[in-house]
Amino acid sequence: MSKILVFGNSGSGKSTFSKQIARKLGLAHLDLDVLAWLPTDPPKRMPIEESKEKINDFIAEHESWVVEGCYTDLLELLKHEASEVVFMDLTVEQCIANAKSRPWEPHKYTSKEAQDANLDMLIDWIKDYTFRSDSFSYESHRRLYESFHGKKIAYTENQAHT
Numbered sequence: 001m002s003k004i005l006v007f008g009n010s011g012s013g014k015s016t017f018s019k020q021i022a023r024k025l026g027l028a029h030l031d032l033d034v035l036a037w038l039p040t041d042p043p044k045r046m047p048i049e050e051s052k053e054k055i056n057d058f059i060a061e062h063e064s065w066v067v068e069g070c071y072t073d074l075l076e077l078l079k080h081e082a083s084e085v086v087f088m089d090l091t092v093e094q095c096i097a098n099a100k101s102r103p104w105e106p107h108k109y110t111s112k113e114a115q116d117a118n119l120d121m122l123i124d125w126i127k128d129y130t131f132r133s134d135s136f137s138y139e140s141h142r143r144l145y146e147s148f149h150g151k152k153i154a155y156t157e158n159q160a161h162t
Contacts (some may be wrong), residue, residue, distance in 0.1 A: 004018075004065070005067055005078055005085045006066060007072070008095075009092070020095075025066075035051050055077055071135055087153070090156060098129070100119070
């Protein structure tokens with residue numbers, strides 16, 4: 001049974017890596033973006049308890065899984081269930097390049113144009129990764145990685161995992 005957590009900065013390749021691993025190993029896949037936010041404009045974080053319920057429903061439904069996101073507060077809820085963690089520890093420059101070449105994510109945006117309209121904000125967000133001290137920060141991800149006692153790996157560049 002594989003239960004894998006994948007985390008890192010926006011644009012680090014979490015989704016691409018997670019989808020490839022899910023396909024290769026036959027794992028259920030959960031992108032925390034789909035349950036971390038309320039459907040409001042502007043977006044607002046879903047209360048942690050509501051996100052926790054949705055996470056618990058997901059892991060109750062699936063014996064093996066890969067869960068990915070940048071939300072350490074949500075990843076911590078799964079840390080004791082996980083068999084493995086993967087820290088996508090790419091440089092800010094690599095993450096920006098990935099964000100600029102990102103394909104359309106229909107589960108997040110109504111169109112490629114809407115996604116691209118958000119690109120400048122996303123790049124600013126990526127640039128702040130090492131300066132923030134919130135649950136989306138490098139510091140928070142590093143702590144999660146270091147505190148995990150199971151199998152773990154940190155990638156400093158995107159890998160081919162097909």
